[in-house]
Amino acid sequence: MTPITFPRHQTLGLAIALFSPLVLVVVGCGGQPTTEPGLATRRVVPYVALDREFSEPILEAIGQREGLEIQAKYDVESTKTVGLTNAIILEADNPRCDLFWNNEIVNTLRLKKRGLLAVYRPKGAEAIPDAFKDPEGTWHGFAARARVLIVNTDLVPEDQRPDSIESLADPAWKGRIGLAKPLFGTTASHAACLFVVWGDAKAKDYFRRLKANQVQILAGNKTVARAVADGQLAFGLTDTDDAIIEQRDGKPVAIVYPDRRPDQLGTLFIPNTIAILKNAPHPEAARALADALLTAEVEARLAAGPSAQIPVIAGVAGPQGIETPATVHPMTVEFSQAADAFDRAAAFLETEFLAP
Known part of the structure; x- marks a missing residue:
C-alpha cells in the first residue's frame, strides 16, 4: 500500500486497551425487516466510531430511505475506535458486527491484518481516489479530519502561538497543555504514525518530553477542545471536528495546523473508513449500507454539518473554516506501517502515561 497523499485542489476535503462497555441503539428502521422464511433480513448492525451526534442522523436517514433496520453500536469517548476494534477482535469467531464505520484508518488496517475484513467494492467506489x-477492496476511506492544535487566544498572544506538535514540549507552557489519552482514537493513531515517520527512538523521546512538561492527559479530543475553550489550558492537540465546534460557538480559540510548512513534518489528515466484516451476520444489508454511506451526498452532509469533515471525492464542497491539503502541507505516512507499529507504540505509552 502506498502512502496516502492528497491531490491539491480546493474541493478535496481530506493500544493496548481493555474491552470497555459499548452502547447499543436502534437508530433507524424505515420499512419493516423481512421475516418470511427464506428471505434475507434487512437488519444490519454497524459498529460506529464517529461521534454519535454526527453519525446517527445520517444512519437514520439511510435507514428510512433504504428500508434498513439499523442497530448501531457506538463506543464511548474515552475508548474511541480501540474499544470497537477490540470488540470485533473478541467476536471474531462469532461476529456480531456487520459493518465497521471507523473514524480513522489505523485500527481498520489492524483488523485487515488479522483477516477479519471481507472484500466488497461499493457502487460508488470508482469516485473515491x-x-x-x-x-x-477490504476498506474504503471518506470524510477526513486533520490533527490540529486548538489555542486559547485570551491566554496565548498571537506572536506566541505554537506552530508545531513540538510546541507541546516547550517548557514555557509546562502544565498548561493537553492531549487526549494516547491509547485511543485518533490520538493513538497519531502516535503510531509518529513511530513510523520519526522512528521509535525519536517518538519515545518526544512523548517522554511531553510527560516531563506535565501535559494534561484528558479523556478525549472533545474534552481537550473544551478545556482550551474554557481557559483551563493554553492549547492542546485535538481534531478539526472538535476544534471547529468551539470556534463556531464563539469561544476564544484559534485552530493551528501544526508543522504545515513544506520544510516541516506536515499536518496529519486521517480519513473515516468503511469496512464489512468477514462472515458478517447480515452481509446483503451491510453491502447496502456501505453503498449508501460511500457517496458524495454523505460527504457533503458531513462537510456542511457541525463536524466539518473534509471530503475526498472530487467535486464535493469542503467545509467552511477548515483548511485542506490544498493549502496545508500534509504528513506523508504509510498507514499500513502505522498499523504494524500500533501495539508497540501503545505498550510504550501505557507504561509512560498510565502505569502507577
Whole structure:
C-alpha cells in the first residue's frame, strides 16, 4: 500500500486497551425487516466510531430511505475506535458486527491484518481516489479530519502561538497543555504514525518530553477542545471536528495546523473508513449500507454539518473554516506501517502515561 497523499485542489476535503462497555441503539428502521422464511433480513448492525451526534442522523436517514433496520453500536469517548476494534477482535469467531464505520484508518488496517475484513467494492467506489481505498477492496476511506492544535487566544498572544506538535514540549507552557489519552482514537493513531515517520527512538523521546512538561492527559479530543475553550489550558492537540465546534460557538480559540510548512513534518489528515466484516451476520444489508454511506451526498452532509469533515471525492464542497491539503502541507505516512507499529507504540505509552 502506498502512502496516502492528497491531490491539491480546493474541493478535496481530506493500544493496548481493555474491552470497555459499548452502547447499543436502534437508530433507524424505515420499512419493516423481512421475516418470511427464506428471505434475507434487512437488519444490519454497524459498529460506529464517529461521534454519535454526527453519525446517527445520517444512519437514520439511510435507514428510512433504504428500508434498513439499523442497530448501531457506538463506543464511548474515552475508548474511541480501540474499544470497537477490540470488540470485533473478541467476536471474531462469532461476529456480531456487520459493518465497521471507523473514524480513522489505523485500527481498520489492524483488523485487515488479522483477516477479519471481507472484500466488497461499493457502487460508488470508482469516485473515491485510489489513495483512499484498499486495492484489495477490504476498506474504503471518506470524510477526513486533520490533527490540529486548538489555542486559547485570551491566554496565548498571537506572536506566541505554537506552530508545531513540538510546541507541546516547550517548557514555557509546562502544565498548561493537553492531549487526549494516547491509547485511543485518533490520538493513538497519531502516535503510531509518529513511530513510523520519526522512528521509535525519536517518538519515545518526544512523548517522554511531553510527560516531563506535565501535559494534561484528558479523556478525549472533545474534552481537550473544551478545556482550551474554557481557559483551563493554553492549547492542546485535538481534531478539526472538535476544534471547529468551539470556534463556531464563539469561544476564544484559534485552530493551528501544526508543522504545515513544506520544510516541516506536515499536518496529519486521517480519513473515516468503511469496512464489512468477514462472515458478517447480515452481509446483503451491510453491502447496502456501505453503498449508501460511500457517496458524495454523505460527504457533503458531513462537510456542511457541525463536524466539518473534509471530503475526498472530487467535486464535493469542503467545509467552511477548515483548511485542506490544498493549502496545508500534509504528513506523508504509510498507514499500513502505522498499523504494524500500533501495539508497540501503545505498550510504550501505557507504561509512560498510565502505569502507577
